[in-house]
Amino acid sequence: MPFLDRAEAGRRLGQALQEYAREDVVVLALPRGGVPVAAEVARKLKARLDLLIVRKIGVPWQPELAMGAIVDAEEPIVVRNDDILRHEFIREEQFAATCKSELAEIARRRQAYCGDRPPVPVRGRVAILVDDGIATGATVKAAIRGLRLRQPQRIVLAVPVAPMEAIEDLRSEVDEIVCLETPAAFEAISRSYRDFPQLADVEVTDILARFNRLPGRSD
Numbered sequence: 001m002p003f004l005d006r007a008e009a010g011r012r013l014g015q016a017l018q019e020y021a022r023e024d025v026v027v028l029a030l031p032r033g034g035v036p037v038a039a040e041v042a043r044k045l046k047a048r049l050d051l052l053i054v055r056k057i058g059v060p061w062q063p064e065l066a067m068g069a070i071v072d073a074e075e076p077i078v079v080r081n082d083d084i085l086r087h088e089f090i091r092e093e094q095f096a097a098t099c100k101s102e103l104a105e106i107a108r109r110r111q112a113y114c115g116d117r118p119p120v121p122v123r124g125r126v127a128i129l130v131d132d133g134i135a136t137g138a139t140v141k142a143a144i145r146g147l148r149l150r151q152p153q154r155i156v157l158a159v160p161v162a163p164m165e166a167i168e169d170l171r172s173e174v175d176e177i178v179c180l181e182t183p184a185a186f187e188a189i190s191r192s193y194r195d196f197p198q199l200a201d202v203e204v205t206d207i208l209a210r211f212n213r214l215p216g217r218s219d
Helices: 006-016 034-045 082-087 092-114 138-148 164-173 201-212
Strands: 025-029 048-051 054-059 062-071 077-080 126-130 154-161 176-181
Touching: 006 034, 006 154, 006 176, 025 034, 034 048, 034 126, 034 201, 048 092, 048 201, 054 092, 054 138, 062 082, 062 092, 062 138, 077 138, 092 201, 126 138, 138 154, 138 164, 154 164, 164 176
Parallel strands: 025 048, 025 126, 126 154, 154 176
Antiparallel strands: 054 062, 062 077
16 A cells, blocks of 8 residues: 555654664655655654755766765765766766765755754764665665765665665665565555655755754754
8 A cells, every 4th residue: 555645654664663762873864755754753763863965976968877976974975986987988077076066055955954953973873764765776875875984883774665676786785674665566656655745945944843843852
């Protein structure tokens, strides 16, 4: 059965993650769609909630083809796709220029979503990475590899839905995967939800603000 919406998916995901309720956990959402899911997970686990903003670094003449990715952190982390860089004969100055543009977008988004609040430290903690679903897994893989460099004790990938082949591809990247549904005939993430609207920046900001106003979340 499809999920009613992202919030309902998050509540079900939080229930499946109950073994982490007594751990030192940080829940990290991939915006935009992962935020309402992650907020429910964090609420269920009584954990800190933060964002992990990832921007694809697209080939200049084929933006959908990723030659790398940038992962938000105290010092942003660049993940390079060396196979694409070689195949497309990307010069270092081209890569650097595209990186600079995407770094600016990461800074804009973090300021829009979080204001001046710094990223929540993850070193030595259990990091639960949450999205509203996985299609190919390319963005999630970049996020995981960047997150690993921030030295969490453990990385758990938690999503409501994903194709089994994407789960198998990501299994070696994390310590654990929790996925509620792996449809045999996966078509799109949206097909697993009855209500799946596109989220605006202001909605992400509102969810984070409401979560941080909960008792015990002012830090």
